[in-house]
Amino acid sequence: MTVAFYAPLKAPNHTVPSGDRTMARALMAAMQATGRAVDLASELRLYDGVGLPETQDALFAAARAETARLLATPQARTWRVWVTYHNYYKAPDLIGPAVCDALALPYVQIESTRARKRLQGPWAQFAQAAEDASDAAALIFYLTHRDAETLRRDAPAAQILRHLPPFLQQDTLPDASTLDGPMLSVGMMREGDKLSSYRLIAETLHTLPAGIDWRLDIAGDGTARHEVEALMAPFGNRVRLLGQLNSAALADLYGQASILFWPGVNEAFGLTYLEAQAAGVPVVAQNRPGVCDVVVGPQSDVDAGAQAMADHLAHLLGDQGARRAAGKAARDTVGTRHLLGHAARTIDTELRGLT
Incomplete structure (x- = not known):
């Protein structure tokens, strides 16, 4: 069975790294692990980050043209189900429901959010399209319990909602960390929530008791790097800014980091947390x-x-036994609930019920 997969916010082969791209790739891998073929149906990006009606009008037109193109392709006749990742008011799925109607396919969403308050204002028509797409789904997998609240509230009759815990694109756990290296923070450096997390990191470091021995490595880069550098300058060589690192370099850091320190201001969930805990x-x-x-x-x-974060850090930094116990509990949980195999089994069970 072939799955048509689509991510309107960011395609899995997008050139810019992000959590969305990583999760989209992991979802494709999980569906392939069920024995299904996965076809990236479209790479059209349907994203309006500002809230401009003229931008939305242009994207509606582009989506209509893309829908017509897809329906004319031979591979469309091989699809047995359509799966869309991350439908929300800034990036609604304007293609999947129309294709599914035309081909009589089951329509599935993963990590969708509902936002009724956006039905008024600059994103109104996109917000309505996102709501309509969610209404059209026979099945929605939610990744967080926060998303589940509004999905349940607004679900049409007979729609199936299932929990799919966020997961890493790997079947096994890496070697356990030695826990004897510096603390580690991993996050893009950009304005908004990410910079807010960096400000909290700096404030927490200032709050740590004077007798605590600590060092911090920071992996990440971006347009707010100068602001982050200024925040960390008072700590001198206790803090190292390592720039953006590839997965292998990050794995090396996880392999000796003592603590992952990232406040997580408005994080959807954060794959970095899973990588560290693994x-x-x-x-x-x-x-x-x-x-x-x-x-x-x-x-x-x-x-x-x-x-509160300074107290937590001081406790873990000063008690190796507590640090190891917390790390083991986290590692065990990731191994049980947040790897590729668990995700594949969850997806397979629900798709079998639709096709």
Whole structure:
């Protein structure tokens, strides 16, 4: 059986790395692991990050042309189900429902969000299209319990909702970390939520007790690098900015990191948390929706700010036994719930019920 796969926000073969691209690739791998062929149906990006009606009008027109093109292709006759990843008000699926109607295919979504408040304002027509696409889905896999709340609230009759825990594109765990290296932060350096996390990191480091011995490596780069450099400058050579690293270099860092420290301001869930925990690296973050779906163990209360994270860091840095116990619990959970095999079995079970 061939699955038509589509990611309107960012195609799996997009040139710019991101969590969305990584997750899209992992989803394709998981479906292939079920024995199905996966066809990347379209690479058309349907994204309006600003909220301009004229941009949305142009993308509606592009989607109509792409739909007509797909329906005329021979491979469309081989599809048995259509799966769309990440339908939401800034990047609605304007293609999948129309193709499925024309070909009488089951329509499936993964990681969709509903946002009724966006039905008014600059994204109104895109928000309505995202709602219509979600309504058309026979099955929606949700990755976080926060998304599940609105999906359940607005689900049409007979729509199936299933939990698919976020997962890594690998079948086995890496070697466990030695836990004797510097702390590690991994995040793109850009304005908005990412920079807010870096500001919290700096504030937390300032709050750490004077007697704590610590070092921090930061992996990441981007347009806000100068701001991050300024935030970290007071700490001198205790903090190293390593730039953007490939997966192999990151794996090396996870293999000796003592703690992954990333507050996670408004993170959807964060694959970095899973990568670190797979290596048995304990996490210090804030207890935020999305983060709590993938981070094992109690995390810092948001209202408590930097002090709560500083207390958590000081405890783990000063107690190797606690650090190892937290890392092992995280590693065990990732091995059970957040690897490719578990995702493939979950997807396979639900797709068998539709096709």
